[in-house]
Amino acid sequence: MPLKRIPVTLLATVGAVASLCVVGVSDADAAPGGVAGAVVTDGPARAWDVRAWITGTDATPVRSAGAVRTDRTGRFTLRPTSQPGADEAFYVTATPAGQSSSFTTLAAISPTVPSRLTVNELTTVATGYGMAQFVDATRIGGKAPGVRNAASMAGNLADPTSGRIGSTLASAPNGGQTSTQAAFISLSNALAACTTSPEGCSALRSATTTPLSGRPSNMVEAMANMAKSPEHNPAGLFGVTLRRPARAGGLPLPPAAWTLALRFDGGGGLLAGPGNFAIGDGGDIWVNANYQYNADPRTPVCDSKYLFRFGPNGKLVGGRPITGGGLSGAGYGITRDHSGDIWVSNYGFAAPEPGCPADRQPPHNSVSKFSAQGEVLSPAAGFTQGWISWPQGMTTDRTGSVWTTNCATDSLTVFPDGDPGRARNIKVGVKQPFHLIDNGRALFVSGLQSSSIAMLDRSGKPLRTPITGPHVDNPLGLATDARGNVWIANSGVITLPCPDRPTGTASVGSVSALDPTGRTLVGPLRGGGITIPWGITTDGDGNVWVGNFAGKRVSKFCGANAATCPPGKRTGDAISPEVTGYFFDGLARSTGIIVDPAGNVWTTDNWKEVPLQTNPGGLHIVALVGAAAPVPLR
Template identity: 45%
Template sequence: MRRRRGVLLTAALLAQIAAGPSHAAPAVPAGWEPAGQCGVVRSGDAPLGGAEVTLYQAGEGEGGRPRVLAWARSAGDGRFSLDYRRPRDPRAVLYVLADLGGPRGDHGSGGRSGPEGAGGPVTLAAVLSGAAAPPELVVNERTTVAAAYALARFTGPAGVAGSSPGLPNAAAVAHNLADTGTGGVAPLLAAPPNGELTSTMAEFNTLANLLASCVSGDSCDRLLDLARRPGHPRPRDTLLAAVDIAHDPGHNAAALFALAGTTARYRPALPAAPDAWTVALRYEGNGHELDGPGNIAFDADGNAWASNNYRYGPDPAVPVCGGDAVLKFTPTGQDAPGAPYRGGGLYGAGFGVTVDAKDTAWVANFGFQGRGCPVDPAPLERSVSRFAPDGAPLSPPRGWRGAGIVQPQGMAADRSGTVWVANCGSDSVARIPDGDAASAREIATPGLHKPFGAAVDPAGRLWVSGNGSDSVQVVGPDGALERTVTGAGLRRPLGLATDSRGNAWVSNSGILPVPCGDSTAGDLADALAGEDGPRPGTSVTMIGADGTPAPEPFTNGGLFLPWGVAVDGDDTVWVANFGGHRVARLCGVNPAACPPGTRTGEPISPPGTGYTSDGLERNTGVQIDPSGNVWLVNNWRTVPVQANPGGHELVVLVGAAAPVTTPRLGGGGRP
């Protein structure tokens, strides 16, 4: 991120600095719209004078170079003014860096003369794009933490760079954390379902205090040493230190907390050290639509489509019937235009939702409903629904039927346009070639009982878990049965995902029976009785692309009741848990992307706890978006009442994973 003469500063800018203090914008292509931005650099309420403030446009694509748009120096009261020409691209990402020469106790107007004096450890940041520019931009420790986490997967020593939609979506998420107009906590983070209902706001403030300990004291070396990721260079400033913490949030967590306690500038703060510095945001859409979200699938623009078990009801004691809407959220957690969407045969969707190669969304109508709902679900649990990108139903009023579809659960789509459905109630899968339901056919899977999770690998093969048979079935792109895998720790398997090399990663719940066929949601609830720790059989099984499983399943890292699985752009494995308020992160088949010495299958998240959050409840689906955010669904409440056991939020770990290309059409890989 640190600027270097001859690399990021243009010759025109240096010439302007040498000519006088006007700080006019450097030369940029003619025809761009003139713009101006006033702002102030602060640490808490104290102004920071003498800061070198630079406005950048992020680089395009991986390895792209940021462009300097304007430069100024903050006055004694911390204020500055930037005159520049706005880029033509409305999705261009703009950000501001405020550099100081080192620890500053007086926050006065002293400083260095121009960018050539840069080199101290204090760099504060704020994202200018992604939301309406405020009349006055505040740059402080809170805006720095927001920029570091939201842009964590696009930020390096050379600056911020990346491709669309991941980078602009990430910039927009920064405004869910910090309010750049006030320097305070953003409204979304400050209010329910966040605010005082979870510890995230206090954690966010504690991270800001951690950076403030360097700005106002002599703890910079300590901060940079503690934040340094194993196997990586020492970060050279506060911004890059926060980025390193976002990448490896479990590293030195307790020591960083102790350091943050030396500067209590922002309140409320955490009373005790977290197990990891993951920043978990809850999204609830319009506040009265999510009830038992089951899973998520992302479209090409990074919008999240979510299945919904039940019709929304705020009272868990009042029976609810099956959900009759599919939910679509923008990358920042708001309802997409017109959402939620209804019709097309929707009823009680479960774990099955996918987005195909044409960017249309498919939902499996399992027939979920709360105990006491008077509706007979039998006629409604035998279809799948399809929706256009704008939410218009493309399936008939009773959904697409046939092809053995009974209590459908997991769904997957491949690059050719084929959509697959795991038929939990008929021990088969449905193959829908090119999304043409009229050509769909049933494929019996004798090696599976209660097919549940589904994923496509890079070769176009389908992998399906059998929750009732402790097995996994591999199906060729043409529907031919290829292999049935048993043993290797497979025990009540649920979700699964494939990586960029064609390996499958399968979650083993150990005890959880999916409620299809002769099992009910009540049986699932009964299996949770006496829950006080990980159950026997809890693990993750890796199966090679050739169908050969690893000799032993993987455990630890926070595995409690594993359900959903996702693989990020570094082939790192993320596992949602139906208990324990945690998500696990395991090293995948690319150990080079893991902490030094970590082998495939070993935990990256803290052993024994994983990444915990009081914003999480009982999670089923987990998915990664193009910005590197990890999305989970609060499917059930912690104490589920069967009349309406549904949870009411999506939970997003900001910047925690390597970005992926969406929609997911087989395997992993970066955008």
């Protein structure tokens, strides 16, 4: 019977975590000044050659940090000859003894040198996915701070000290609440097929040979191949996972794609309606939020007073959100300026009456500012200069000026050089301006209600009449690539109450692109699982990622440089699966999307799948681990 290719929605529940106990090293085994380790696989007992490495960065090469051969039980003591610097990480590879190179190569990675280390199939999957964008055979290196940040994300999947599933993956809001843990177990079983038999290695190697990355030289590279091309032959790799189901709790059916997605909520009880992202200094993930948190969706809520700063590994910095500075129900607007400061526009989201009471309705007329360390830099009511009114998207242009759209007044507010005292208000020529970007030569503004795109110089002067046509359809998010092309998320349906919501007809949504002069490049594109696209971004290769407001999926398209796409793909072709996209059952309705310097794709659970208007906000941000070409800090 042929394997069915369907979205993953069925989760293993019984014994999944209990079955993952592994033989490793204990605290008593720790070696003073060294690493007490064990290589533990599902294959036969054997000795292994273990080599330690320090990852390279753009400033330092990958370098050896020692080598040792294990005993027949896989145990070893290693005294590293080098330590990772602030932007580096420590990793080990384990190859069957006497084989200078072998496809059956395991790995584990840590941002620092641990006193205990376990290397097994779980840590190898984590290394392959977390470091996917930095793996070259068994060499791992890349630009700072991405490579070290990626190592910290890998630890969320598997703990390199114990060799068990990482606490982030094993617990809420992940664990049994989504399919990722089951997918991770299945991938470890695919590696177990290789560690137990040559035939399993051959099957694994064949299943993970992708058009984009070619034939993997070892198991680490095999997992990196799947992180970068999760849509490739999911049923084929699923078949390999069934050859040696060493760990219970894997997927019962093939996934739509082999993405590994993790949810983060800052510890729970605070994040509600995350709207959009900015990447801060060091690769931190800054997130604004629409609503107050309340676990009961029937409880009316008012505006969020919080700004969230997550570390590159998804942990909430300082253990609590940032408050003050006029924060008031932020929507899509957030930007990082040239000094590293973070700006947020305060749309004033709140549940409509009889939800949030009239005397608690928030203002809709300010932006807030915070330092890169989270210090409040705006007054208690925020900056209100420039006739701000129901603001949404923000950007910092190439000269350092900070812009926000005013949905209610069809205008823009600009703070030249980031100075609110010099604020100006500019009529933009589109209705319900939502987002804006600088493509290097002009500002582009999406007009949501008017289904048009304005093109302005940096003084605010129109450069042409607004762009319209079938390739512009209720546009929301905008993104630009290194060539200056402008990519458009056409919702086809969304309008906003700012304060009144216009009515109109709906279409299915699409993606389009303009060249740097505003002429149509491609589109409208409707493949790749597109369903009401909202957020849009480009990765380090210029390929295009879309957050969809319906369907629990992210979409990916080939960008302007088709050489970075799978062979045969051209600019505008869908890379994610045609019907499902990169489906994840832990997603709700997404808005913002961004790629970090470690190659993780972040998107928001902005609204619940079936939202009650009293309290509709989603409760998580989501990272697709290692899925995209990293975007370096600017």
